[in-house]
Amino acid sequence: MPLSSIVIILAMVGYAVYRQSQRHEIVGSSRFKLAIIYGVVGIAIGGYHVPAGGLAWTFLLVSIALSVVVGLARGRFTRVWPENGGVWAQGTPLSIGLFLGLVVAKFALGTVAYFTGVSDSGGIGEVLLMIAVMVAFQAEIVWRRARPLGARESSADGVRVAR
Template sequence: MPASSLVIILAMVGYAVYKQSQRHEVVGSSRFRLAIIYGVVGIAIGGYHVPPNGLAWLFLGLSVALSVVVGLARGRYTRIWAEGGSVYAQGTALTIGLFLGMVVVKFALGTVAYFAGISDSGGIGEVLLMIAVMVAFQAELVWRRAQPLGARESSKDVVGVAR
């Protein structure tokens, strides 16, 4: 992996941890913003290739499944509350730990696939795409949990006005 890719992944992981630790308003129309950012950067960086064999497809499937499961767990354990007519969310030590653990497992899966001769085509772009999948599932679950508390669909909605 080139040093530039390592710097990018470290910056993206640092940014994600920072964003998770900050309180933010839950707004439906922007819930997938972070997932889109990760997906676009993952595609722009490249490093994703079609798996060359059945075992590589299995590894990819496991990676996607892990992203979905971790995303749902993070969505379930993200702290959500209503305050002043808005609904807010903030990551917890558990959700941040799940995120960091998933990144480590993604790199471990790639390393195992490489040294076992299963696939040598995985890269940083693939890791970022898997993070995008996780963040998208988390965002959707947080949104669904926030709706009954009165979360706004759009940033143009007026805070505190009954719908």
């Protein structure tokens, strides 16, 4: 893996952990922004290849399923509360740990696939795409929890200030 890819993944993981530790207002229309960023960067970096065989497809499907399950769990365990006319969210140590665990698990799956000869074509782009899937599922669950509490659908609905 090129050094530039390692720097990019470390920067994006660091940014994600930072963002999760900060409180932010939930706005429905922008809930997939981070997932889109991860997806675009993952595609731009490359390193994703269509699986060549049945076992490689199994590894890919397990990876996607893991991203979905972790995203659903993170959405459930993200702290959500109404305040000052808005609805706010902040990651918890558990939701941040689940994120880091997914990154480690994805690298572990790729390593096992490589050393068992199942696939040697996985890369950093694939990891970022799996993170994008997780973040998208998390964002939807958080949105579904926040909407009944009065979360705004769009930024045009008024600006809230964190205190």
